[in-house]
Amino acid sequence: MNDFDLLNNISLGQYRPGDSLLHKLHPALKISALVLLMVLVLISPLLPHLPLMFLLITLMVRLSGQSLFKLLKGTGPVLPFLLIIALIQMFLIPREYSTPSLLELGPFGVHREDLIFTAKLFGRFFTLFLLFTLFTTVTTISEISHGAEILFRPIGRKRALSHDLSLVITITFRFIPILAMEAEHITKAQASRGGSFGTWKTGLIKKIRLYIPLLVPLFIAALERAETLVEAMEARCYEPGQERSRLTEYAWNGRDSWSLAVLLILFLLFTGSRFILSIGGNYV
Amino acid sequence: MNESAVFSAVFKDVSYSYHEEDGTVLKNLDFSLTKGSFNILVGPGGSGKSTLCNLFNGRTPHLMGGKLEGEVLIEGKSTADSEMKDLACRVGYVFQDPESMFATLSVEDEIAFGPENLLFEKQEILDSVEDLLDMTGIEEYRHNLVWNLSGGQIQKLGLASVLAMKPEIIILDEPTANLDPTATRQVHELILKLKSEGITILLVTRELDDFVSQADQILVLHKGELIGKGNPYDLLLEKGEEIDTLGVWLPETVEIGLGLMAAGYSLERMPITIKETMETLFSLGLIKEGESIKAPHKVYEQSSGAPLISGKDIRFSYGNGLYALKGISLDIHPGEMLAIVGRNGAGKSTTAKLLIGLNKCKEGSLDLFGKPSGKWKVPDLANHISLVFQNPEHQFLTDTVSDEIDYSLQSHGIFDKNKLAEEREKLLQMLELTEVKDDHPFSLSAGNKRRLGVATMLVGDPKVLIVDEPTYGQDREMTRTLMQIMCAIQERGVSIVMISHDMRLVEEYADRVAVFSEGLKHFDGVPTDLFKEPEILKTAYLQQTLLNQMLGCLKEKGINVEGHIPGTESFLKIILKNREAA
Structure with missing residues (x-):
């Protein structure tokens, strides 16, 4: 992998075209499902809900025709950080312990609670990551912005607010490649001046320090681009707070209703078993 | 009304x-x-x-x-x-x-x-x-x-x-x-x-x-x-x-018209298209059928030593299964001005990145300064080969022109104060930046930004300097200035590689030209030879300069055109001399 082609290194938000049920769902439903499932993952106890959630999302991956391994590949770069966090959690964060420590290392001890907490941390991270990558894999960015607009509709006094909010989302996405490209130009320019980009054998702190000089030109570039964009949008009659029409509209289908029903039942089952039947214990 | x-x-x-x-x-x-x-x-x-x-x-x-x-x-x-x-x-x-x-x-x-x-x-x-x-x-x-x-x-x-x-x-x-x-x-x-x-x-x-x-x-x-x-x-x-x-760049046809006016001919109408220009030249009797236009051939002497850079059958992919380079062989010799031309996406920039080590050559062989490219680290390589970027602002990191040059010197391992000042002075003088040495890089004029961009790249006496799209967003004066700086640097024995799709620059400045198209090299040789083969230009989606198009038309009319005519100025000189002789 080439360290300079930052665009290729962004694995989140990579839409892969397909023809599956998941691809064809109504965008507003996809976003709601994402939010609901995220909530479920966050409130799931370690056993038995979290593995079930993971299994469920794996099934959805199957349904979308994607490969589980490919979607999870993006976790690679974050794993070291995750390990550090796990170690800190296990050894340094004091908790209320009801059991004696399992392992003593000088002043530090590992308890059953620590292990459960760390397992939960990893479990939730991977489940959420998978969920989110799956979502971006089956949803185009314009679907996200259109879907958000539909969902925002009840919030705004008039429809215009939802237009603006969805445009905010669109432009946020629009700036990802812009920033990545600028960063790429700048790193290249500086590397060819003898900076040490591209040679990753330097330490972590040094690596971070290397990126600091990048930030100033990057921010200048981003602000300049934003200013031009405002000009361009005004030149094309965009006025914030005004109603707009829409080229693409999405129809609600039978399959959307079915999916929504399944989703709601799932949500009720999980929350019910969690909070009413108290399956899975009290560790949140 | x-x-x-x-x-x-x-x-x-x-x-x-x-x-x-x-x-x-x-x-x-x-x-x-x-x-x-x-x-x-x-x-x-x-x-x-x-x-x-x-x-x-x-x-x-x-x-x-x-x-x-x-x-x-x-x-x-x-x-x-x-x-x-x-x-x-x-x-x-x-x-x-x-x-x-x-x-x-x-x-x-x-x-x-x-x-x-x-x-x-x-x-x-x-x-x-x-x-x-x-x-x-x-x-x-x-x-x-x-x-x-x-x-x-x-x-x-x-x-x-x-x-x-x-x-x-x-x-x-x-x-x-x-x-x-x-x-x-x-x-x-x-x-x-x-x-x-x-x-x-x-x-x-x-x-x-x-x-x-x-x-x-x-x-x-x-x-x-x-x-x-x-x-x-x-x-x-x-x-x-x-x-x-x-x-302002004028079409070469108009340049010819203006040259004729300056030489004392009176024109009723300024020629703009090739056809009009030829008509003007014929009607003024400056060119007659059966005549010949002879210019000295441009002889390109390749230096006898081993090439500085030698690539064979380089293939390169950004990892998406598509090859940006599909087997390119290219040598760069000491002290030459090489132009790499081709349309956008032909593989020019990919090649440049390979040369400065930002891309790694995995397929084919690439020797840089006598060592396989894989053994070079980017910062070390920067001492030998530098790239002048399209937008010089991307390279600026500090608050003054002097600091900017110091930064480069320091990243090349020069930390001694006296040595630093000495090297800095040398560069400031060479690129005529002494007067603005305390200014902020971003506040310089466009021309001085360019100069500073080049100055930072000259640190460490590189043997090869790559210029990416010297015409990008520049008017004629700026391009000329940059190319003159390049020529001055070339005279010091540095090889210049110019990446462009502007055939006028190639015609005027390049010793040798390599034509890239779709990841392959279609031509490598003297510019004059390239202009004799319009087919190659066509497959590379490039266009002849107006002057060369006109020379081509003249040839079709039975006029003998020989040698290297680098621009309208020398073309005018030749035809006016022909007249005097006759």
């Missing part, structure tokens, strides 16, 4: 200053654009072109403030009394870099953005999107993301998204500044198509090519003043000399 029936835009004695106390940016402009006409506004960088454009759509003075005198009438209505929204629908403005005006993500949505703001009906928007995609020829990319388009497609999409608002006037700001010749031609064709549909067009540019013959009116702007307006033929005949001194 009703003015608004004839003119799309009328400027009546317009002056403008950004702040009351500052000097005027535009002075007493008086001109009009006839409905459905094609107008070209030309002027060097900083002449007030963008300020003028902003007057059309009311951004100035509605948003920018400042002091506007006189009156700007769009379709008969003064901009001062119109709402910006109304003006925006009447005047479409395609930015210099249309990519920066894209507010949505897909091509289709982008075209629909304007009509959506105007609350057009869904079906109406859909129809106009279809029409525009078809007209601009980007139908197959309708679902593409806007950042995955090539330079030409971006221009077309920019135009389409502005046309969707159904404007009466279109302003195009340097649409072909960084396009390869093929894409440029497509944009030109599109402009003519718009003209035939009755849209008033204002094309803003820093350079004129033979496309100027199609224009109805040329406006020449210099330091805020309109120093000439009129039909291209008359204007160039009358003011050609003056425009030339402004540092």
Whole structure:
């Protein structure tokens, strides 16, 4: 992998075209499902809900025709950080312990609670990551912005607010490649001046320090681009707070209703078993 | 007579200053654009072109403030009394870099953005999107993301998204500044198509090519003043000399015409197309059938030593299964000026990145300065080979010119104070930057930015210097300046690699030229030989210079053309000498 082609290194938000049920769902439903499932993952106890959630999302991956391994590949770069966090959690964060420590290392001890907490941390991270990558894999960015607009509709006094909010989302996405490209130009320019980009054998702190000089030109570039964009949008009659029409509209289908029903039942089952039947214990 | 029936835009004695106390940016402009006409506004960088454009759509003075005198009438209505929204629908403005005006993500949505703001009906928007995609020829990319388009497609999409608002006037700001010749031609064709549909067009540019013959009116702007307006033929005949001194590229055909006038010939009409130029030359008796035009051959002496860089069968892929380079062999010898030419996406930049180590050569072999490329580290390699970037600002990191050079010196391992000062002085002097050494890099003039960009790259005495697109966003003077710096550096024994698609530069400066197309090398040799093989240029989507096209036509007419003619100046010298001899 080439360290300079930052665009290729962004694995989140990579839409892969397909023809599956998941691809064809109504965008507003996809976003709601994402939010609901995220909530479920966050409130799931370690056993038995979290593995079930993971299994469920794996099934959805199957349904979308994607490969589980490919979607999870993006976790690679974050794993070291995750390990550090796990170690800190296990050894340094004091908790209320009801059991004696399992392992003593000088002043530090590992308890059953620590292990459960760390397992939960990893479990939730991977489940959420998978969920989110799956979502971006089956949803185009314009679907996200259109879907958000539909969902925002009840919030705004008039429809215009939802237009603006969805445009905010669109432009946020629009700036990802812009920033990545600028960063790429700048790193290249500086590397060819003898900076040490591209040679990753330097330490972590040094690596971070290397990126600091990048930030100033990057921010200048981003602000300049934003200013031009405002000009361009005004030149094309965009006025914030005004109603707009829409080229693409999405129809609600039978399959959307079915999916929504399944989703709601799932949500009720999980929350019910969690909070009413108290399956899975009290560790949140 | 009703003015608004004839003119799309009328400027009546317009002056403008950004702040009351500052000097005027535009002075007493008086001109009009006839409905459905094609107008070209030309002027060097900083002449007030963008300020003028902003007057059309009311951004100035509605948003920018400042002091506007006189009156700007769009379709008969003064901009001062119109709402910006109304003006925006009447005047479409395609930015210099249309990519920066894209507010949505897909091509289709982008075209629909304007009509959506105007609350057009869904079906109406859909129809106009279809029409525009078809007209601009980007139908197959309708679902593409806007950042995955090539330079030409971006221009077309920019135009389409502005046309969707159904404007009466279109302003195009340097649409072909960084396009390869093929894409440029497509944009030109599109402009003519718009003209035939009755849209008033204002094309803003820093350079004129033979496309100027199609224009109805040329406006020449210099330091805020309109120093000439009129039909291209008359204007160039009358003011050609003056425009030339402004540092605007003129078509080579016009250069020939001007040269003839300077030599004492009187012309009735300025030749702009090749045909007209040949007619002029024949009618003046400067060229006769059966004659020959002989120039000294350019002899290229390759230095006898081993090449500095030697690549064999390099294949390179960015990891998506597509090969950007499909087996390129290239040698770079000491002290030569090599031009790598090809359209956008031909593999030129990929090659440059391989040479400076930003890309790693995995397939094929690449020896850099006697060591396989895999054994080099990027920072070490920077001592031997440097890349001067298109946008010098990307390379600036510090607050003063001196610090900027110090930074480079330090990253090359020079920390001793005396040594540092000595090296810095040397570079400042060489690139004539001593006077501005305490200025902020971003506050330098465009020319000095370029110089500083080169200065930072010369640290550590590189043996090879790569210049990426020296013409990018530059007017003629800037390009000349940069190329002269390069020539001076070449004389010190440094090899220069110039990456470009401008054949005029190649003709004028290069010792050797390599033509890239679709990841393959199609030609490697002396420029003169390349111009003898138009087929190669065609497959590489490049275009002969006008001069060479004309020489080709002359050959067809039975005139013997020999040797290397690097520019219109030497061409004129030869034919005028021929006359004297006869």
